[in-house]
Amino acid sequence: MSDRAKNFTAGEREQRFDQSTAAGVGRPLPHESAAKHVSGEALYIDDRPEAPNQLHLAPRLSEHAHALITRVDVSPCYRLPGVERVMTWQDVPGELDIGPLVAGDPLLAKERVDYLGQVILVVAARDPVTAHRAAAAAIIEYRPLPSVLDLEEALEKALYVDVPHHHRRGDPDMALAAAPLRVQGSMRMGGQEHFYLESQVASVVPGEDGAMQVFSSTQHPTEVQKLVASVLGVDMKDITVDMRRMGGGFGGKETQAAGPACLCALAARLTGKPAKMRLSRRDDMLMTGKRHPFLVRYDVGFDARGLMLGLKLDLAANCGYSADLSASIVDRAMFHADNAYYLADVLITGYRCRTNTASNTAFRGFGGPQGMLAIEHIIEHIARETGLDPLSVRRLNYYGKTTRNITHYQQPVEDNPLDELTDELALSAGYRQRRREIIAYNAASPILKRGLALTPVKFGISFTASFLNQAGAMLLMYTDGTLQLNHGGTEMGQGLHTKVLQVVAQVLGVDSAQIRITATDTGKIPNTSPTAASSGADLNGKAAQHAAETLKQRLVEMLCRVYHTEAGRISFRNGMVKVAGRIFTLAEVAELAHLQQVSLASQGYYATPTLFYDRTQAAGQPFYYFAYGVACAEVVVDTLTGEYRLLRADILHDVGDSLNPAIDIGQVEGGFIQGMGWLTSEELVWNAQGRLLTDGPATYKIPTIGDTPARLDVRLLANRANPKQTVFHSKAVGEPPFMLAISVWCAIRDAVASLADYRRLPAIDAPATPERVLTAVDALLAAAEGDVVTHFGTCTPAPQPQPMLAGAGTRARPKKERPYE
Known part of the structure; x- marks a missing residue:
C-alpha cells in the first residue's frame, strides 16, 4: 500500500511534514524518462504496435535541382504485389501548399521541382520494402531548367525569398570615414544537419466521421494539426495530434515534420487504413532543410x-x-x-x-x-x-x-x-x-x-514573433491525491517535462512521483506554440505554475471554509497539508474537496509581457x-x-x-x-x-x-x-x-x-x-x-601597435585599402 493510502499516526504525519523536501525546483532530479531511455522501454512513434492493415509510405524524390516534370507514369508501381496506392499532387483533396508562414512549399511537386530531393510521389504499401521498391519503379521524365546553387550567385542576382531588412543606428558612413583604423573583409559559414537520432516519422489512424488521430514526431503539434486539416480539406476539430517524445529535434522538427504527417493523413483518407511514414537517414537528409549557411x-x-x-x-x-x-x-x-x-x-x-x-x-x-x-x-x-x-x-x-x-x-x-x-x-x-x-x-x-x-x-x-510567446497547461487532481499534467510543450530529450513536473511539485508540495505527465495533445491544450526559441520551460512552466496555483487556491479556500481558519495557517509540504495545526494527506484533502463539490481540474495560461518589435522602425x-x-x-x-x-x-x-x-x-x-x-x-x-x-x-x-x-x-x-x-x-x-x-x-x-x-x-x-x-x-x-x-x-594598421603579450612581436605593414563590398 502506498504512503498516500496509509493511515498515518499523528506522529508520522508530523514527521513526514517536517522532513526535508525531496522534490520541487532547484534539485538535480533525473530526467523523467531517463531509465526508459537507457533500457529501451521509452516508446517512440516507430515503437507503437502496428494497427491492423497498416500501410507504410515511401517517397520518390526529384533527381534534378530545377526542372519541369514532363511525365509521371505510376503504372509500374502497381505491378508489385502489396502496393495499395500511389499518391501524387492530383490526389490532394484540400490545399496542396504546406508553407508554415507563406506559400511556397507544395506537399508534392506539381509541375516543377525546385531542389534535388523534392517529393514527387509517395507509395503506400503493406510493408516498407515493397513501398520503396515501388516508388523506385515509377517513371518520371524531366526538362531541366537553369538552377542557382551558390549563395553568392543568388545574392548577385537579387534572388530573395523575402525583402532585405536593415538595422541602423547613427551614421556609420561618417564613423567609418573618421575612424583611425578601418578594415574590410568577408567570411563564410556552412550549414548544419540536425542529425536527430529519430528521423522524421509520423503515423495516422483514421477514425469516425473523417476524424484523424495523428502521431507525429514534431516540435509543433498545432501546426501539424492545422496543415493536416488544410491538406484534407477538413476542420482542425477533426484532427488530433499526439506527441509523447521525440528522439531529438534541434529545430528540424519545428516545420518540416508536417510533410510526413500530411502524407500519412492523405494515405489514410484515400485508403481508409492506418498509415506510417518513417524516413530513412538518406531520404531525410535529402528532403529536409538544414541550418542556414x-x-x-x-x-x-x-x-x-x-x-x-x-x-x-x-x-x-x-x-x-x-x-x-x-x-x-x-x-x-x-x-x-x-x-x-x-x-x-x-x-x-x-x-x-x-x-x-x-x-x-x-x-x-x-x-x-x-x-x-x-x-x-x-x-x-x-x-x-x-x-x-x-x-x-x-x-x-x-x-x-x-x-x-x-x-x-x-x-x-x-x-x-x-x-x-x-x-x-x-x-x-x-x-x-x-x-x-x-x-x-x-x-x-x-x-x-x-x-x-x-x-x-x-x-x-x-x-521574435511576439504572438508565439504564450502557452497553456491542464492539471487534474484525483481523489487519491495523485495528479495528471498536460501542457503545450514537447519533449525531445531536453528535460522539459521533468522541469514542468518540478514546478507543479513545488507549488503543491508533493513529490514528482505523484504526478504523471501525459503526451502533448492538441485535444487537451489547443493552439500551442512550437517548443523552440529556448522558451519551452519559460512558457509552459509558467502556465503549469498558474494551473497549480489555481488548484491550490481552490483547496485553500475550501479548507478555510470547512475548518474555519485563515489561509495563512494552511501549508502544503511533502504530500501533506497542515491546517491550523492538524495535518492531512493530500489524498484526504482531495477526497474532501470532491465531497465539497470543488473542481479538481485546473487550466493555466501564460503570455510573456512587454514584448514588441516595430519592423518599420x-x-x-x-x-x-x-x-x-x-x-x-x-x-x-x-x-x-x-x-x-x-x-x-x-x-x-x-x-x-x-x-x-x-x-x-x-x-x-x-x-x-x-x-x-x-x-x-x-x-x-x-x-x-x-x-x-x-x-x-x-x-x-x-x-x-x-x-x-x-x-x-x-x-x-x-x-x-x-x-x-x-x-x-x-x-x-x-x-x-x-x-x-x-x-x-x-x-x-x-x-x-x-x-x-x-x-x-x-x-x-x-x-x-x-x-x-x-x-x-x-x-x-x-x-x-x-x-x-x-x-x-x-x-x-595602427601606428606602433602594442603587442598581444610579451614575446608576441610586432611588425609594420604597408597601408592597403579596399572599398566596402
Whole structure:
C-alpha cells in the first residue's frame, strides 16, 4: 500500500511534514524518462504496435535541382504485389501548399521541382520494402531548367525569398570615414544537419466521421494539426495530434515534420487504413532543410585600443528554394550581430537568398549563432591588426551597465553580468597564465601550435514573433491525491517535462512521483506554440505554475471554509497539508474537496509581457531578457596536416535560479559539443548538380565522444536569480550554450595565427575542417613572406601597435585599402 493510502499516526504525519523536501525546483532530479531511455522501454512513434492493415509510405524524390516534370507514369508501381496506392499532387483533396508562414512549399511537386530531393510521389504499401521498391519503379521524365546553387550567385542576382531588412543606428558612413583604423573583409559559414537520432516519422489512424488521430514526431503539434486539416480539406476539430517524445529535434522538427504527417493523413483518407511514414537517414537528409549557411561582408572602423567606432555588416543567408522560417531566422541573426558588444554607429543588412536547394529551416539558436560568429570574426580581425589580445578587445567593446547599454534595435541591456562572468572564468581557468605558457610553447614548437580563446555569449530569450510567446497547461487532481499534467510543450530529450513536473511539485508540495505527465495533445491544450526559441520551460512552466496555483487556491479556500481558519495557517509540504495545526494527506484533502463539490481540474495560461518589435522602425523589445555565458577553449593544431584536438574547455553559464541543475549542466554540455560540431567537423557538400553528397553518417561527421576534451568543466553561475518574473526566476538554457563553442573555432584560429606572430587573421571559414586549417596555414606562411592579401580583407594598421603579450612581436605593414563590398 502506498504512503498516500496509509493511515498515518499523528506522529508520522508530523514527521513526514517536517522532513526535508525531496522534490520541487532547484534539485538535480533525473530526467523523467531517463531509465526508459537507457533500457529501451521509452516508446517512440516507430515503437507503437502496428494497427491492423497498416500501410507504410515511401517517397520518390526529384533527381534534378530545377526542372519541369514532363511525365509521371505510376503504372509500374502497381505491378508489385502489396502496393495499395500511389499518391501524387492530383490526389490532394484540400490545399496542396504546406508553407508554415507563406506559400511556397507544395506537399508534392506539381509541375516543377525546385531542389534535388523534392517529393514527387509517395507509395503506400503493406510493408516498407515493397513501398520503396515501388516508388523506385515509377517513371518520371524531366526538362531541366537553369538552377542557382551558390549563395553568392543568388545574392548577385537579387534572388530573395523575402525583402532585405536593415538595422541602423547613427551614421556609420561618417564613423567609418573618421575612424583611425578601418578594415574590410568577408567570411563564410556552412550549414548544419540536425542529425536527430529519430528521423522524421509520423503515423495516422483514421477514425469516425473523417476524424484523424495523428502521431507525429514534431516540435509543433498545432501546426501539424492545422496543415493536416488544410491538406484534407477538413476542420482542425477533426484532427488530433499526439506527441509523447521525440528522439531529438534541434529545430528540424519545428516545420518540416508536417510533410510526413500530411502524407500519412492523405494515405489514410484515400485508403481508409492506418498509415506510417518513417524516413530513412538518406531520404531525410535529402528532403529536409538544414541550418542556414551564411556569407558575411563587413567594413569596420576602430581605434588603436580596438574599440569599434563604426560598422557596416551584411548577413546573407542561403534560404533554399522557399521561405520556410527564413525571414525570422535572418532577423534573429541581425538581432544577435552584436553578441556581447555595443555597436555605436552601425548598419546591418539581412539578405534572404533563394537557391535550388532544400528549404533551410530552424536549428538550435535560430540564426543567432550565425550573427554572433560574424561579430566574433570581426573582433578577432581587429585584434590581429592591432596586435592585441582578443580578450582585451572583447572586454573593451562589452556592453556597459549604465552607458553604452542599448542595442542597435533599441532594447536596453539590463542586469548585465558579462564583466563578472569574464573575470570569474578568466581566473578559474587561469587564462592569463595559460596565455603566457602557450606563447612560450609555440615559440619552441615548430610543428604543433596551441591556441586559446575566451568568448562571451549574450542571447535573447523569446520568440521574435511576439504572438508565439504564450502557452497553456491542464492539471487534474484525483481523489487519491495523485495528479495528471498536460501542457503545450514537447519533449525531445531536453528535460522539459521533468522541469514542468518540478514546478507543479513545488507549488503543491508533493513529490514528482505523484504526478504523471501525459503526451502533448492538441485535444487537451489547443493552439500551442512550437517548443523552440529556448522558451519551452519559460512558457509552459509558467502556465503549469498558474494551473497549480489555481488548484491550490481552490483547496485553500475550501479548507478555510470547512475548518474555519485563515489561509495563512494552511501549508502544503511533502504530500501533506497542515491546517491550523492538524495535518492531512493530500489524498484526504482531495477526497474532501470532491465531497465539497470543488473542481479538481485546473487550466493555466501564460503570455510573456512587454514584448514588441516595430519592423518599420527596426526597433523594439523583442526579448524578455538575455541569457549569458563565457567559455574558454584550448586546442593544439598540427600545422603539417591541419588536424587539431580540443584539449580543454571551461564554461561558466548563467541560468538564473536553476530549475534543475543536472539537466541544465547536461544542456550546456550538449549544446557546446553540438556547436563545436557545426564549427569544426560538420561539413555539408553538394555536387555541381545540386545533390547532397554528405547524406549519411559515413560522409557527414558529427562530434563523437572522441572529440570531447579530456577536461570539460561546466559551472552554473551561482546566486544570480533572473530579475524578470520567469518561472521561479530561472533562465532558458536550450540554445544559449550552443554559441559557447565559438571559443573552439577562435582557439583554432589563434593557434594558426601564432605562425605570423598573432599579427594576421587566418583565412579559416566555418567549419574549420583540417583541410581548411591546412590551407590557412600554407596561406599564412606564404603571406608572411610576401604580404599577400586574403579574401578576409585588408587594413590600415595602427601606428606602433602594442603587442598581444610579451614575446608576441610586432611588425609594420604597408597601408592597403579596399572599398566596402
